Amino acid sequence: MDTKEKIxxxxxxxxxxxxKHGTRMEEIAVRASVNKAMLYYFFTTKEKLFxxxxxxxxxxxxxxxxxxxxxxxxxMTDPRDKVTLIVNKHFDAYSQSSDETxxxxxxxxxxxxxxxxxxxxxxxxxxxxxxxxxxxxxxxECKATKLFRNIxxxxxxxxxxxxxLIYFAAKPISQLLLNINVNNEQEFxxxxxxxxxxxxxxxxxxxxxxxxxxxxxxVL
Amino acid sequence: MDTKEKIxxxxxxxxxxxxKHGTRMEEIAVRASVNKAMLYYFFTTKEKLFxxxxxxxxxxxxxxxxxxxxxxxxxMTDPRDKVTLIVNKHFDAYSQSSDETxxxxxxxxxxxxxxxxxxxxxxxxxxxxxxxxxxxxxxxECKATKLFRNIxxxxxxxxxxxxxLIYFAAKPISQLLLNINVNNEQEFxxxxxxxxxxxxxxxxxxxxxxxxxxxxxxVL
DNA sequence: AAATGGTTTAACCGTATCGTTAAACCGATT
DNA sequence: AATCGGTTTAACGATACGGTTAAACCATTT
Numbered sequence: 001m002d003t004k005e006k007i008x009x010x011x012x013x014x015x016x017x018x019x020k021h022g023t024r025m026e027e028i029a030v031r032a033s034v035n036k037a038m039l040y041y042f043f044t045t046k047e048k049l050f051x052x053x054x055x056x057x058x059x060x061x062x063x064x065x066x067x068x069x070x071x072x073x074x075x076m077t078d079p080r081d082k083v084t085l086i087v088n089k090h091f092d093a094y095s096q097s098s099d100e101t102x103x104x105x106x107x108x109x110x111x112x113x114x115x116x117x118x119x120x121x122x123x124x125x126x127x128x129x130x131x132x133x134x135x136x137x138x139x140x141e142c143k144a145t146k147l148f149r150n151i152x153x154x155x156x157x158x159x160x161x162x163x164x165l166i167y168f169a170a171k172p173i174s175q176l177l178l179n180i181n182v183n184n185e186q187e188f189x190x191x192x193x194x195x196x197x198x199x200x201x202x203x204x205x206x207x208x209x210x211x212x213x214x215x216x217x218x219v220l
Numbered sequence: 221m222d223t224k225e226k227i228x229x230x231x232x233x234x235x236x237x238x239x240k241h242g243t244r245m246e247e248i249a250v251r252a253s254v255n256k257a258m259l260y261y262f263f264t265t266k267e268k269l270f271x272x273x274x275x276x277x278x279x280x281x282x283x284x285x286x287x288x289x290x291x292x293x294x295x296m297t298d299p300r301d302k303v304t305l306i307v308n309k310h311f312d313a314y315s316q317s318s319d320e321t322x323x324x325x326x327x328x329x330x331x332x333x334x335x336x337x338x339x340x341x342x343x344x345x346x347x348x349x350x351x352x353x354x355x356x357x358x359x360x361e362c363k364a365t366k367l368f369r370n371i372x373x374x375x376x377x378x379x380x381x382x383x384x385l386i387y388f389a390a391k392p393i394s395q396l397l398l399n400i401n402v403n404n405e406q407e408f409x410x411x412x413x414x415x416x417x418x419x420x421x422x423x424x425x426x427x428x429x430x431x432x433x434x435x436x437x438x439v440l
Numbered sequence: 441a442a443a444t445g446g447t448t449t450a451a452c453c454g455t456a457t458c459g460t461t462a463a464a465c466c467g468a469t470t
Numbered sequence: 471a472a473t474c475g476g477t478t479t480a481a482c483g484a485t486a487c488g489g490t491t492a493a494a495c496c497a498t499t500t
Contacts, residue, residue, distance in 0.1 A: 003447080019330035021241035025488065035449055040489060106329035108390050109322060110239035116392040123396070132398065149422065154398040155415035161394075162386025163379045169389065170328050170381070172336040176343070178352065178374040195375035202369065203423035223477080245458065255479055260459060441500100448495070456487080465478070470471105 004042045006032040011053050016099035019106040054118045057100035062129045064093035079142050090164040091193045105169050163196045224262045226252040231273050236319035239326040274338045277320035282349045284313035310384040311413045325389050383416045
């Protein structure tokens with residue numbers, strides 16, 4: 001791994017832990033086992049390094065979601081399975097890219113303008129990985145065939161993202177309030193994922209009862 | 221308003237905008253029209269001031285939710301109305317205490333330990349405002365009468381919080397991805413709130429169809 | 441082996457920012 | 471009017487932190 005890569009991955013770690021403003025260039029240098037001046041040699045300024053980190057994080061998450069879905073969705077016939085896949089892939093992406101998710105979450109609240117900039121750049125340069133409209137039109141189709149109730153596709157997407165993100169965003173509070181013993185977090189995550197799928201399916205399907213063929217989507 | 225109060229409310233504003241680490245004591249002083257030394261006179265250190273701010277924020281949000289619900293829930297007979305009320309009051313609390321919500325959101329990701337500490341303190345000192353168990357037992361009752369499906373009450377609560385918080389946490393992204401024109405945000409918020417209620421009702425009720433008596437819960 | 445150019449280093453600079461301090465202010469008490 | 475305690479101020483450390491620089495290093499080319 002060359003120096004620039006070492007810096008970038010150390011930066012992702014530190015920014016994930018401390019947030020944009022809590023991060024010190026010195027700490028990134030130490031964690032990358034690199035002289036501090038190297039950060040400025042490759043990235044010019046903290047601001048620019050952070051933006052590169054943010055773009056990388058957002059890109060990785062989006063790619064994970066999109067790739068996971070596009071690889072499997074065509075093999076499916078039952079729209080119920082497709083919805084399940086969409087929900088599961090969101091959850092997987094957030095739980096598997098936890099550093100990237102943390103960066104995104106903290107940036108959305110402390111520097112939303114940066115997030116907007118990063119999102120716009122990715123949408124421009126990689127339109128294939130950023131495709132909410134695909135989901136929207138899929139939902140529209142299912143509404144047309146009366147398989148889905150009269151729901152707002154965009155709102156539903158926001159809700160899916162919200163339910164999937166919340167636990168990662170609010171770990172301390174959810175654990176405290178809901179008496180989750182952190183010992184078997186794995187177990188809890190599985191239940192959480194299943195619960196989201198269940199709520200969404202019953203929330204949007206006209207007739208949720210018929211069991212769908214398989215249980216797709218990886219679980220951690 | 222005395223000096224200490226002036227400092228605290230200025231601090232809430234600044235911490236909400238800039239986050240814990242992005243906030244400068246000087247800026248709080250200026251916004252409170254107070255000499256910087258006064259911050260240290262009343263709060264000793266930035267760390268302690270922040271913790272007071274965090275506790276205040278968490279308390280206000282919790283109180284808003286709890287008060288709103290307890291005032292109206294007893295007048296209701298239909299459990300559908302009660303669920304609607306619970307969801308609506310969460311949404312109202314987050315959208316009305318936007319500074320406090322921002323503080324909570326940014327702290328959860330950049331300093332979760334502080335949030336945990338604050339939450340524990342409130343749970344100890346004000347057990348009445350922190351009552352997730354009430355919601356849980358309400359859900360359990362409705363499950364017993366077969367009015368609710370076999371859902372996990374704790375997971376459902378987390379989902380309610382998640383769907384209600386996500387838009388405030390992720391404004392830039394949701395707006396960008398979902399083509400929401402910020403012009404009529406009010407309109408969007410109403411739709412968002414209604415959509416969450418709809419999804420939850422259909423997601424957890426055994427038979428969601430019978431229309432419920434009134435549309436309770438304030439809308440902004 | 442000299443030169444070239446990308447890479448790396450130690451040492452340093454300036455300023456932003458947390459926090460301190462000693463004195464002044466000022467209303468209430470005696 | 472003297473004093474006393476809570477409050478406020480201007481000025482001042484100390485240092486953490488972002489960023490710079492000039493020289494050294496070193497692999498490759500000529």
